[in-house]
Amino acid sequence: MIIESTSNNKIKDIRKLNEKKYRDEEKKYIVEGEHLVLEAYKSGNLDEVILCERDIDFGVPKTYVTEAVMKTISMLPSTSNIIGICSMKDNEIDLNENILILDGVQDPGNLGTILRSAVAFNLKNIVLSETSVDMYNTKSLRSAQGMNFYLNIKRINLVEYISFLKENGYKILGTDVTNGIDVKSVSKNEKYAIIMGNEGNGMSDKVRELCDKNIYIDMNENCESLNVGVSASIIMYELNK
Amino acid sequence: MIIESTSNNKIKDIRKLNEKKYRDEEKKYIVEGEHLVLEAYKSGNLDEVILCERDIDFGVPKTYVTEAVMKTISMLPSTSNIIGICSMKDNEIDLNENILILDGVQDPGNLGTILRSAVAFNLKNIVLSETSVDMYNTKSLRSAQGMNFYLNIKRINLVEYISFLKENGYKILGTDVTNGIDVKSVSKNEKYAIIMGNEGNGMSDKVRELCDKNIYIDMNENCESLNVGVSASIIMYELNK
Numbered sequence: 001m002i003i004e005s006t007s008n009n010k011i012k013d014i015r016k017l018n019e020k021k022y023r024d025e026e027k028k029y030i031v032e033g034e035h036l037v038l039e040a041y042k043s044g045n046l047d048e049v050i051l052c053e054r055d056i057d058f059g060v061p062k063t064y065v066t067e068a069v070m071k072t073i074s075m076l077p078s079t080s081n082i083i084g085i086c087s088m089k090d091n092e093i094d095l096n097e098n099i100l101i102l103d104g105v106q107d108p109g110n111l112g113t114i115l116r117s118a119v120a121f122n123l124k125n126i127v128l129s130e131t132s133v134d135m136y137n138t139k140s141l142r143s144a145q146g147m148n149f150y151l152n153i154k155r156i157n158l159v160e161y162i163s164f165l166k167e168n169g170y171k172i173l174g175t176d177v178t179n180g181i182d183v184k185s186v187s188k189n190e191k192y193a194i195i196m197g198n199e200g201n202g203m204s205d206k207v208r209e210l211c212d213k214n215i216y217i218d219m220n221e222n223c224e225s226l227n228v229g230v231s232a233s234i235i236m237y238e239l240n241k
Numbered sequence: 242m243i244i245e246s247t248s249n250n251k252i253k254d255i256r257k258l259n260e261k262k263y264r265d266e267e268k269k270y271i272v273e274g275e276h277l278v279l280e281a282y283k284s285g286n287l288d289e290v291i292l293c294e295r296d297i298d299f300g301v302p303k304t305y306v307t308e309a310v311m312k313t314i315s316m317l318p319s320t321s322n323i324i325g326i327c328s329m330k331d332n333e334i335d336l337n338e339n340i341l342i343l344d345g346v347q348d349p350g351n352l353g354t355i356l357r358s359a360v361a362f363n364l365k366n367i368v369l370s371e372t373s374v375d376m377y378n379t380k381s382l383r384s385a386q387g388m389n390f391y392l393n394i395k396r397i398n399l400v401e402y403i404s405f406l407k408e409n410g411y412k413i414l415g416t417d418v419t420n421g422i423d424v425k426s427v428s429k430n431e432k433y434a435i436i437m438g439n440e441g442n443g444m445s446d447k448v449r450e451l452c453d454k455n456i457y458i459d460m461n462e463n464c465e466s467l468n469v470g471v472s473a474s475i476i477m478y479e480l481n482k
């Protein structure tokens with residue numbers, strides 16, 4: 001059977017997942033396009049698929065819809081012919097490994113870029129402040145290219161959590177454009193939680209106070225700062241060496 | 242005098258600069274907001290300013306407009322109270338220095354991010370393929386944070402230009418996810434033109450054939466590729482050391 005009605009109840013429920021409010025209520029989210037659906041499947045995160053004018057078997061329930069119906073679900077300029085539904089999962093932070101903390105990163109493209117680089121450079125733990133952009137929105141997921149499925153990601157109040165990390169032997173490294181130590185000089189022998197701040201304003205004051213030291217990336221003085229996705233990536237690249 | 246009419250001829254002409262066609266005809270472009278206007282001024286690129294409910298003197302002609310008029314020019318969600326008009330300038334590529342070549346980069350945010358990192362890591366020459374996104378659109382300029390004013394930027398047919406660079410002693414380094422040499426191993430003693438490809442498809446075939454070798458960034462095999470802004474930045478960061 002192919003669902004042809006855009007007001008079908010199941011379709012209505014799926015469409016609602018494009019809004020953060022409903023994602024949080026249902027603990028579910030949408031991934032669009034074959035690449036992301038495949039990554040969701042490979043990592044055991046795929047619950048069901050919605051298909052339009054194609055068929056592919058992932059061993060999960062399938063729903064067939066018309067292109068008109070798919071258009072009402074898809075958030076992409078060119079409608080996907082496959083969409084996956086995934087459940088949000090709590091992945092515990094691995095307290096033996098470094099952690100990247102994002103304090104108020106606002107741009108979904110930046111968040112996705114950072115998740116992609118985290119996998120590339122073997123940093124498995126990501127902690128998001130409650131003020132950071134939602135990682136389950138279409139743009140974040142698209143920029144992450146499915147790499148979110150390989151990471152432990154936690155969203156939590158940072159002030160409390162940073163205290164907890166200190167008790168667990170983490171050095172807290174803030175990032176600041178000029179103050180602190182060059183990221184190239186950071187010893188690889190300690191356990192770090194590195195904090196990246198908001199695109200315009202950097203770290204919040206309360207979080208800044210909790211840092212043990214700051215690190216920076218050496219650069220030409222004509223450039224005030226790097227894009228946060230770039231600076232997070234270079235720091236992870238250096239710590240991975 | 243404050244211009245109150247949105248159909249004023251001068252305002253109409255300025256508004257047209259939001260379209261690439263007119264920018265190319267007039268050889269002029271708009272920069273929005275105090276930070277970009279200031280960078281345009283510092284680098285001698287500011288021709289005139291449009292002001293709304295404020296006054297500031299850069300020694301260039303000023304036009305005062307109402308908020309309603311400014312709204313029809315501004316491309317930002319929150320209308321700027323200052324907009325600058327700049328002339329496109331031909332900055333010659335410095336053939337004693339490394340060059341970053343962008344072959345079909347499509348996302349204005351990625352282009353801007355790359356220009357920002359180029360200044361940070363002392364890479365002064367940027368060459369754009371004719372297929373790359375326009376560097377004078379609002380999003381590119383905003384992501385570049387005014388760093389475009391510190392760079393020599395040329396837009397040209399790559400196939401011919403790469404041949405010219407070879408004759409001038411450049412080694413042409415392509416980028417490929419796995420094939421080639423690790424960017425960490427690249428000798429700093431040669432003159433390079435490094436080519437970054439399109440977000441989805443990498444370098445074009447014709448350009449790929451012209452490369453002397455490929456470089457890559459070492460990463461976890463679960464990650465197929467990095468965001469192009471990140472990989473360009475890491476390569477420039479390494480070559481700057």
